[in-house]
Amino acid sequence: MALTVDAEHTVPARRRGAPASHDGHRGAPAAHGGHHGPTSFWSTYVFSTDHKVIGLQYMFTGMVMALIGGFMAYAFRMQLAFPDQPVPGFGLVTPNVYNSLVTNHGAIMIFWVAMPMLIAGFGNFLIPLMIGCDDMVFPRLNRLSYQLFFVSAIVLLASFVVPGGGFGGAWTSYPPLSSSGTFNHTPWGAPLWLAAVAIEFIAFLLGGINFITTAMNARAPGMRMWDIPMVVWMIVIASILFMASAGPLIAGAIMLLLDQVAGTHFFTPAAGGDPLLWQHLFWFFGHPEVYVVLLPAMGIVAEVITVHARKKLFAYKTILYTTAGTAAFSFVVWAHHQFVAGIDPRMANLFTITTLLISIPIGEMLFCYIATLWGGSIEFKTSMLFGVAFLAEFLLGGVTGIFLGASAVDVYLHDTYFVVAHFHYTFVPIAIIAVFAGIYHWYPKMFGRLMDETLGKIHFWGTIIGFNTIFLPLFVTGAAGDHRRIYSYQHFQQLATDGLQSLRVVATVGMLIMLLAQTAFIVNFVRSLVRGAPAAANPWRANTLEWAAPSPPPHGNFAEMPTVYRGPYEYSVPGRTEDYWPQNVPA
Template identity: 70%
Template sequence: MSEPASTHHAHGHGAHDDHHHEENFFLKYFWSTDHKVIGMQYLLTGMFMALFGGFFPYVFRMQLAFPGISVPFYGVVSPTEYNALVTNHGTVMIFWVAMPVLIAAFGNYLIPLMIGADDMVFPRLNRLSYQVFAVSVVVIIASFLVPQGGFGGAWTAYPPLSANPDYNLTPWGSTLWLVAVALEFIAFLIGGINFITTAMNSRAPGMRWSDVPMVVWMICIASILFMASVGPLMAGAVMLAFDQNLGTHFFDPKAGGDPILWQHLFWFFGHPEVYVVLLPATGIVAEVITTFSRKKLFGYKTILYTAIGTGVLSFFVWAHHQFIAGIDPRMANVFTVTTVLISIPIAEMMFLFIATLYGGSIRFKTPMLWALSFIALFMIGGVTGIPLGASGSDIYLHDSYYVIAHFHYTFFPIAIIGSFTALTYWFPKMFGRMMNETLGQVHFWITAIAVNGIFIPLFVLGAAGQHRRIYNYNHFAQLSTPDLQALRILATVSLVILLLAQFLFLFNFFYSMFFGEKASKNPWKGCTLEWTTESPPGHGNWPADQLPTVYRGPYEYGVEGRDEDYWPQNVPN
């Protein structure tokens, strides 16, 4: 636990320190301590896991739309497989896509570049973080290959279903699932320590706290939230693993345990986790919106304070997941109030983004389109959450497809649109080439329309009473009417279109990486420090004698009396 990197910052990466440049391919790309390489490893792993976790909904939505058919590229879906697919879709998308891409990949890549540092303060801990994460990827994939297949107790893993192999029928898969999640948490714990320490101690000379770009702030706040909330879930995970394998009865009511206890331990982490992935996405959107509307970020400090307020409030809301689990009504009252309260800072943040747009000279490049669609879709997700946060109406909507549609309207903008915003915006910096703009816009429009085609029907289905986690709705007379089935087919078709559109992105991504138009240092004319170095930056980010000094805030666009409409942070006057 004690990385002896204390002397690291004493020596530089510059010309006198050349052994990094002589490394062979393996050492360079798999054993590197360079934050950019580690960020790229996280990014590519996260993209691979997005394909992995994105394939699951294709299979189970085909089963729901056309029950019992042999799904192309998969085969007939059994009920156990269906459970494993829905469970791991949730787990993979949150823990192996949203977290590694939004926090680990962009956190690693951007924090040192944006604060003008040559690397993280604990580079070897950083490498360890990715290695632990890579092991967790192997474990979660392996959980599908063991006898009885992957864990099928839903991504929330409520006991007694998750605790007893007689109920969940996956004795191996459930334990491997827990091990993978625990490893993943350790990886992000190490990573988060690194992010916060780096942002606090390695800032360029002259960079005050109000000169730090918003995305760096957001990743740091998210890391603090993660570290402060993950402990109880780790405790619960150990207890659940003991229940599964050692014959203890922590969550078994038969023998004096308490199943509701797990729900508290899980959601104590689980709800702050929503804000852990939301805040970096809003930070990314803030960067993109200012750059492409050529206007100063409206209310920098207000956004920062609302983010901190959101973080504080996020510890007070988790029990709204247990409104019908039989928690004390006195507790339900309090949590209803806090849950509805937390929409205020988030809404404030969205309005400040819109205020940033107001009066700007907006350029509709691909990253900007993604950023704007983030605001639009996330607002739908936020507004539809209010009936769920109020404990009275939640009783009727709980565990219906309304809930599914609601949280996908939040998580899709966060995890997918947020990642696309960041990727298309920083792609020139990461790979030194521009992405194809036409392909990018085609991909954007198909994705942004198809996602509504998936989840608007699910709102309707949920309001009609369709329950979650059902293998085949033909077993329920009221839910197997033709008009409801038509909505299911609409959602499935939209999903297939959405998934096919991603191949467009993959083509664009890999083609542009090698054959795209060469990017300049600062293709978007941004003010923040990462645009002052080469694209892609070399080892050490800046030549040793040219590390930047900061003279002003990160969003000085359209300052009057200057030739250019932007004023980079590192230019003295």
């Protein structure tokens, strides 16, 4: 019997085994006939241990948080374009409110949108379905993970309404600004913000343990290492990466929290502390974190483009080894965030070299994806549009990162809008574009209905045009020296020129277009739930195992537990009448 974990399952044949009753030696698949799901509303949708429900809970929470984070962006971008005028629907953005909005926009979009959507949402929904088992190895741990995540979101939202308001020391939370209420004027907001991040990390640690264990131990019979779909590999590698990088940040967060509330001075230089120490602990986590969210996004796009180009993923093993290598290498690039923080120039040289080197494997992965598209029978469904857009937009983010990775250039560009534009060209493709690719692709599996393609395409073009209209101008203002931590440029004469201000207005208009386009998505999402055309089990004629389950999959996922006979990307195999060859179909 597993460690206190599997007691949800009451079928006797399954008591002693792994959750996946796929192998013959674990108990006959017939046991699934007796696999009863929960019956009441609360146990089905709120306190469920079903991986699909938990995945969707993560996703819906992530979507709500994305709307909140987007609204914050709306408020502060309106302030930047039309300074010191009340923002419609929000009110006046004062300097403190501005700082708080920017800080929490960043924190929410990374920790409460990108992470729950990409890793926890898609990971929970997809991993058991794609490896052909009926649930995670530790279903109750999984439920606890979501509950902690939910608590963390509540704690974060609560930090806005406490005396002093929400924390405004940037999502990087550098001390000494963050370590004392006398500096940051948010004696309650700062500790609550930090506590929210810490709780959220524990939630994802529990989830990551589940993902790794499940993918290693619960695969369907016949599914060997190289038969695992790329998105599952990527989520597992991202989980390992998160596991290995989160520890130092949690250590730093505890020290910072003690500084804030217990009167210690770990990071206060006047009392013997070291503020640079926080930056190292933070970025030791912070840089791998980029890959923690990038890898699942790359995985989603791999699934989407192979299905809609009807081609085998080019160089599966190369991509996999490259991913693992990139993940390991991402631990030795962190100080490129600190080139102007007073680190030793010799160390800066070293980190410049490692930073430029890490662009090679990522470039290689992009080339493999382009080679997958080459000569394919491409069909531009909405998910494919988002998938291809991911490759194009992320490339822009990656290429501009090379400028910033060179310490000589970074000294000039640091803390300008060039940096803002750069990391939005990485994070928006990851957390927005790839997530939409995944939602449009797996929506039929999640809810058993198809989404509307016309509304989907309106949504796609609105998002892409809006996104580029926001951030292309910011490269220009950043290169012209526009400092990023200023709430109103009217107070800085040399930055308050008409040329720069008009570009800021363009960026804000782009933001409005992008936000407006999301209404097409929301309408499409909700309307398709009710009125969408019913989806067959495998509407995209895809190979991976989740499409062998009914749409939507019932509790326990598969009517008959699948056996795997081949890899996940056997599209357009010569000599076959069908252009796809599902993993579970015998030859």
